[in-house]
Every structure is written in structure tokens, then in C-alpha cells.
Amino acid sequence: MPAPSPNVTVSITVNGSPTDHEVEARTLLVHYLREVVGLTGTNIGCDSTSCGACTVLLDGESVKSCTVLAAQADGRSVTTIEGLADGDELHPMQLAFREHHGLQCGYCTPGMVMAAVGLATERGALSSDEVRLGLEGNLCRCTGYHNIVAAVVAGSAEMAGNR
């Protein structure tokens, strides 16, 4: 084990591409993504593990990147909203959010979509009750959630391939 150090070198696969940087050990994953890697699709909302705007997938599981150190993601894979589409082809969950207009101002949307993708990956096609409970960690102050829930129900069904 290297001696305790205020700086760490991290190697994180972000959206399939390797990234290697020396950063301060206190660097949060969300700051690593936005400021070091330059991917600003992941938003900072409350900055206190409440709102979910900064949700990304860490080895395929949803996490709030404001409460994970970049050092904790060392050697792991992170997927952000920029990593969902396949070229010009949107991810089924992105298409569902567009189809059902699951947003208004859009600030919570990247985190909402990533949390939804994580949820659908774990559990398959979701009922609206399951979506409402499963997205309890993501706040939206515009929509009243109705269209978001409709989008995630449809997107999860599409992902599960049983629509």
C-alpha cells in the first residue's frame, strides 16, 4: 500500500474510454467528471446526496456522484448521460423521456434518466408504483413527476424488450 497521500492517481473508464489523472484525494466524482474529464452533462443540484441530479452509473449501479470520491471510482467504470446514446441513436430511456415529455426545465433530467436506467437494468420492466418508489432519490421541481413516471415505465419496458 502506498503511504497516505493528499494526491491520488486515478484510472476511471468513463463511457467506455479510459481516463487517467492525478487529482487531489478530496476530489468528488462529480467534479472529476465535469471539471477534469470535461463532461458537464452530469449536473450538481443539492450537493448533499438528496436530489439525485448528479446520478451516474458506477459499474452499472446508480450512485450520487457528489458523495463518491474520484478515488473510490479508481479502476471502475462510470457511465454518464453522455454515454447512453449509440452515436446518433438515443438510448431507449432517452427516447422515452422525449416521447413522454418527461421534463420541463431539464435540470434534473440527466440524473433522472441515469437513475431510471439503473433501476430498469436491475429490475426489468417497471410498474408506475415501482418507478415512483425507485426514483425516490431523484427530485424534480417542475413536472410533478407524472410524465417522468410515464417515460420510465415505457423506457423500462423497451429496455426489457417486452413492449
Next chain:
Amino acid sequence: MIPASFAYARPDSLDEAIAVLAEHGDDAKILAGGHSLLPLMKLRLATPSVLVDVGRLGDLSYVRDTGDELAIGGLTRHHDVEHDALVRQHVPILSAAAGEVGDPQVRHRGTLGGSLAHGDPASDLPAVVLALRGRVVVRGSGGERVIAADEFFEDFLETALTPDEIITEVRVPKTNGAGWAFEKFQRRAQDWAIVGVAAIGGDDPGVALVNMGSTPVRAEAVESALRGGASATDAAAVAGDGTEPPSDLNASPEFRRHLARVLVGRALATVAETTAGSTR
């Protein structure tokens, strides 16, 4: 919000982690999932100079059937406790309560050992382990100790852990089909409980309270009443007795005692309904 600077260490083994902790004493903190510690560090309420990241010690994440008990590794995440087949079968209250901690993202990171080590009276799982009369296995430079949950929580965010000790395992007795209930009163999804109750039936009922004191607390008055043959209603009526609940924006101590009585009443009713072989 960014934590104050610290030196980061990622030991490759438990022994290495204990050595770093022993060297730095009170200046070092253990980082597991980080979902109690990092928020405090971002608010600068905690400013450890050394952070010992044990999150990759994969051999501390497990659930084992040891006969009368389940042994759960200290680094087992809430998500894994919630979904583990052994926990669901033998200690369903723990699975259910783990599924109510925070939100899915939090449960992907937070660990059972971390939740106990944080010692927050408002956390769900300490009260569940208390109600179960579980035990906490810790390792430090002095070797291994097994601490009863009743002896573990000492004061607000203070536990029996010494600075060089780490929770390696949590042992909880199988509930063998006893009725159980976990009640959590909160104003919004994902909030901490304003008051919570963990209750397990059987021959020696266990009842513990969330956010009703400076530590997670056993509802001694309720348990004593139940042992004495009191009805659920009469036992629930004494749920606030002997407690010193906190006062904050959400609730006064009087309101918390009221909530404790109501929630214990509901919990004991559920315990009766869910007890295997119940004639109801």
C-alpha cells in the same frame, strides 16, 4: 461543497488498515461507502487528516448462515442486505429495513458496518440490530472483540469502537418466523425517520426506537410490559417512558413521545398479525 484536504490511504488488507488507523489514531477515519462520512466532511463537520478507504476489502462483504445466527460482513452494502436470500428468509426485518435506508443510490454505497459505526440515533439499522439483540464483531491492534449491540452505542455519534478498530461482522439471531415490524415516520421520501420503531415478536420480544434519544435506544418500558403479559395497547402506551428524545425543526420531545406510542402500537399490531401460526 468540497471536503477539507486529507491524505488518502487504500490498504490492501484488514491488517494494513488497522496498522494505518493505529498509527494515526483520532486523526484518521475509516471510509467504507462514505454515505455518512463524506456528507459530514463536505460540511466540514468532520475533518480527518487521514482517510482509510476500506471499501475494496471484498472479503468483508458476505452473508453466512452460522446456525442460530446470520453473520454479515461489515462492508455488506444496504442493497445487498436488502436482496440477500438468507437475510430475507431468516431475518426479514433486517432486509426490509435495509430497503428503507435513504434511496436506491444511497443503498448501492452505504454499508451495514458503516451505519452502525456512525452511531446516528436517526439511522434505521442500529435500532434493528438492537431490537434483534445482535452483536458487533470488531478488529483492532488489540485483536478481536464481540460487542453486544446494547453495549455498542454510547452517546451521540459515539460508539464503543476505539480509533484503531473496524467493524468486521454483524451477527444477528434468526427470527425463526417470529412476527416483526419496522415503522418509519417521515415527512418526505428518503428523509431520516422523525421516529422509527423496530419490533420483533416471539418468546422474548425486542423493541427498539429510532431518533428517540442521543443513541439508538431499546424500548425497555415496552419490552418489560410485554414480558409482564401486558396487551400490545398497554405496552405501546409506555413507549415514551424513560426516553429523552431530541428537539428539532421536525418535532418536539413531546411529539416524538406521542409518535413513539402510536408507532409502537402499529408495530406490535403488525407483529401479532405476522407471527407464524397466528390464529388471527
